[in-house]
Amino acid sequence: SQQGEEDPQALSIQEGENATMNCSYKTSINNLQWYRQNSGRGLVHLILIRSNEREKHSGRLRVTLDTSKKSSSLLITASRAADTASYFCATVPYAGGTSYGKLTFGQGTILTVHP
């Protein structure tokens, strides 16, 4: 079963604009990760934020995490046509001292960046 719900399901923007995608989840987590998937390809890890972190940056990516609302957002600044892809959030559940990193994915946001 899917852990998260992502919003919006699809997003279409012009190059240079910012893109924001949201993810909500249901259970307590160890960490939350964002992945990107180009059409017909596997998933590529973008960024990981732990449950005790509130914000993280990596290049043009900014991720926030609000554990009280069980939600996260991914912001891509100054988007490029090459950013066109599907973006998925994935959570690793909190399991006390034992975790093997099993990911539960959301349904994804399809981002289209027009040149």
Add this chain to the structure above:
Amino acid sequence: GAGVSQSPRYKVAKRGQDVALRCDPISGHVSLFWYQQALGQGPEFLTYFQNEAQLDKSGLPSDRFFAERPEGSVSTLKIQRTQQEDSAVYLCASTIYGTNSLSGKLFFGSGTQLSVL
């Protein structure tokens, strides 16, 4: 190899046929996962190996699905008597981390697209 390798890239099977999907993880990676991704959906967990031990198979949809990793490296996902609802992309992922370690990112292969006619 440099990344996770899956073969075949595409597989077409007639309903009722058995199929075997192969995954070569990154060398030295302890953990190996199989995921199933239906069209337009996020990946769904199937099973997990730590070395050769299958520690979690809770996501396997039926007893027609079987996975193994006998020497703790290459893994095979076998589907017996395929059905149309088995049509999906099957993704393999690996990580150097094992149990009781800090959970980190997974490295995914490009997947095997299975079409059952």
